[in-house]
Amino acid sequence: MNRIALITGATSGIGRATAKLLAANNFDVIITGRRKILLEQVEEDIAKSWPSEVFTLNFDIRNKNEVREAINSLPVEWKNISLLVNNAGLASGFEPLNDGDFEDWDKMIDTNVKGLLYITREVSRLMIPRKSGHIINISSIAGRETYPNGGVYCGTKQAVEAISQGMRLDFLPHNIKVSRISPGMVDTEFSIVRFHGDSEKASNVYEGLVPLYAEDIAEAVLFMATRPDHVNIDDMLILPTAQGSARDVVKGNSH
Numbered sequence: 001m002n003r004i005a006l007i008t009g010a011t012s013g014i015g016r017a018t019a020k021l022l023a024a025n026n027f028d029v030i031i032t033g034r035r036k037i038l039l040e041q042v043e044e045d046i047a048k049s050w051p052s053e054v055f056t057l058n059f060d061i062r063n064k065n066e067v068r069e070a071i072n073s074l075p076v077e078w079k080n081i082s083l084l085v086n087n088a089g090l091a092s093g094f095e096p097l098n099d100g101d102f103e104d105w106d107k108m109i110d111t112n113v114k115g116l117l118y119i120t121r122e123v124s125r126l127m128i129p130r131k132s133g134h135i136i137n138i139s140s141i142a143g144r145e146t147y148p149n150g151g152v153y154c155g156t157k158q159a160v161e162a163i164s165q166g167m168r169l170d171f172l173p174h175n176i177k178v179s180r181i182s183p184g185m186v187d188t189e190f191s192i193v194r195f196h197g198d199s200e201k202a203s204n205v206y207e208g209l210v211p212l213y214a215e216d217i218a219e220a221v222l223f224m225a226t227r228p229d230h231v232n233i234d235d236m237l238i239l240p241t242a243q244g245s246a247r248d249v250v251k252g253n254s255h
């Protein structure tokens with residue numbers, strides 16, 4: 001029987017690549033996100049390529065009732081989730097705090113911190129009675145370093161770091177693994193969302209260097225998720241070769 005993985009934010013970027021790679025490696029996958037049409041596309045792509053089964057859950061992770069209802073609505077056989085990948089997240093806006101937009105702040109805090117908490121609570125309650133499970137949180141280099149104009153986003157990812165450590169301790173007695181992955185620059189829809197749809201600003205971020213691709217992070221998720229039972233990879237920082245820290249990026253070296 002295949003293991004079941006639930007991946008939040010599987011309509012694009014890291015989440016979509018992770019859902020596909022897990023499906024290619026004998027996981028049945030529950031994919032979630034707000035954009036229903038994209039969820040259906042990912043479902044179709046997987047069904048065409050691999051025998052793994054797919055279940056879609058269309059909800060906004062910021063809404064605790066929607067999260068609870070979505071998990072409750074799973075057929076009993078799909079509730080046997082062995083891997084939760086907490087990936088849904090975003091940066092919104094890029095300006096100093098004094099010019100910050102309240103709506104941007106709400107979006108980041110409600111998605112990256114509260115949404116992650118809501119779904120973790122519901123899914124962990126399914127794992128605990130089985131005394132097994134694995135939760136992988138997609139954090140960021142922004143969870144380790146703060147950069148100008150990114151204080152709120154970095155704050156949400158630093159919260160993910162603290163919450164991951166809390167989960168590890170709280171779930172230790174229940175034999176549930178908790179891991180986190182902190183990527184640097186990954187070329188996804190991330191910057192388009194951060195710059196409110198300005199694709200020129202977004203593509204400037206990755207110009208002149210080879211960034212990470214969503215598949216690079218998906219491979220790390222798969223590696224973590226397929227270690228033997230006694231091995232928990234706690235933490236992984238993954239950067240493009242051209243990036244040395246949140247603020248040190250060298251352009252022009254790519255071949």
Ligand code: NDP
Binds near residue numbers: 061141185
């Ligand atoms: P994308 O914008 O490509 O993907 C973000 C995903 O999150 C989408 O599937 C989106 O789905 C989902 N999402 C956003 N808001 C909500 C919401 N309210 N409810 C449900 N789902 C939501 O970006 P990435 O793939 O790059 O981002 C994935 C994660 O990786 C994020 O947590 C991000 O912070 C982190 N990260 C990204 C890095 C990068 O450079 N790209 C680097 C380090 C970390 P939908 O819009 O359909 O709801």
Ligand code: 8X3
Binds near residue numbers: 142186
């Ligand atoms: C996304 C990477 O460096 O823009 O988390 O914060 S960064």
